[in-house]
Amino acid sequence: MSGLAQQFIHFFAALLLLLSFAMLTQRRLLSLIKLLALQGFVLSINVAFVAYVTQQIELYITVILTLFLKVWLIPFVLHRLLIRLHIQNKIEPIVNLPATLLISLALVIFAFNLSLPITELSAATSRDTLALALASVLLSLFMMIIKRKAISQVVSLLALENSLFFAASSATNGMPLVVELGMAFDVLIGLFIFGLFFFQIRDTFDSFDLHHLEKLRED
Numbered sequence: 001m002s003g004l005a006q007q008f009i010h011f012f013a014a015l016l017l018l019l020s021f022a023m024l025t026q027r028r029l030l031s032l033i034k035l036l037a038l039q040g041f042v043l044s045i046n047v048a049f050v051a052y053v054t055q056q057i058e059l060y061i062t063v064i065l066t067l068f069l070k071v072w073l074i075p076f077v078l079h080r081l082l083i084r085l086h087i088q089n090k091i092e093p094i095v096n097l098p099a100t101l102l103i104s105l106a107l108v109i110f111a112f113n114l115s116l117p118i119t120e121l122s123a124a125t126s127r128d129t130l131a132l133a134l135a136s137v138l139l140s141l142f143m144m145i146i147k148r149k150a151i152s153q154v155v156s157l158l159a160l161e162n163s164l165f166f167a168a169s170s171a172t173n174g175m176p177l178v179v180e181l182g183m184a185f186d187v188l189i190g191l192f193i194f195g196l197f198f199f200q201i202r203d204t205f206d207s208f209d210l211h212h213l214e215k216l217r218e219d
Contacts, residue, residue, distance in 0.1 A: 009129050013128070016133070020039075020140060020159065023035045023139075023143060024100055025100065025101070028091065029155075034075070040074070046169065051063065081151065091148075092148070104142065108138075136159075137160055
């Protein structure tokens with residue numbers, strides 16, 4: 001890719017990271033789902049740009065799948081679950097906002113340092129792109145730790161998958177279509193299983209706070 005094309009991909013990676021920060025600081029589930037949809041939209045734009053630059057026609061199929069699954073279907077299903085299960089919209093994280101921001105900044109710095117030896121092994125991989133995507137992955141993992149509601153854990157897992165997908169599609173100039181279709185199928189199956197999991201948690205504990213599961217393990 002040319003230097004200008006790499007700058008555009010850096011911009012999309014930075015947007016992805018900013019959305020990860022916004023998801024970390026979000027206190028409402030509905031807004032968290034909307035941010036997940038916006039993250040999917042940024043991902044689809046990035047894939048469309050890579051398809052245009054590399055002239056890989058099959059990547060446009062990936063763009064359509066990404067728009068359908070990550071921007072519409074998955075947020076729609078999560079929103080319906082939020083309403084159907086009468087889940088409380090407010091999230092109470094276990095870490096306060098200042099500490100969350102400080103840890104997040106430390107994770108971003110760690111991601112940039114970690115990506116340096118990796119990018120030196122491949123000239124085709126941009127350090128900044130990989131570092132930003134890796135930082136988004138770490139922030140998604142951190143979000144899974146500090147947000148205790150079951151549905152927020154699913155959103156964090158989907159955000160993690162978005163970050164990995166961005167890193168793979170940008171670093172390799174697009175993955176094989178069969179791999180992308182397999183990932184899309186896995187996401188749909190996982191979402192279906194999580195939906196059943198939510199209903200089971202509600203019927204058993206009448207709550208979606210994961211500390212009930214920890215109590216069950218201790219018993």
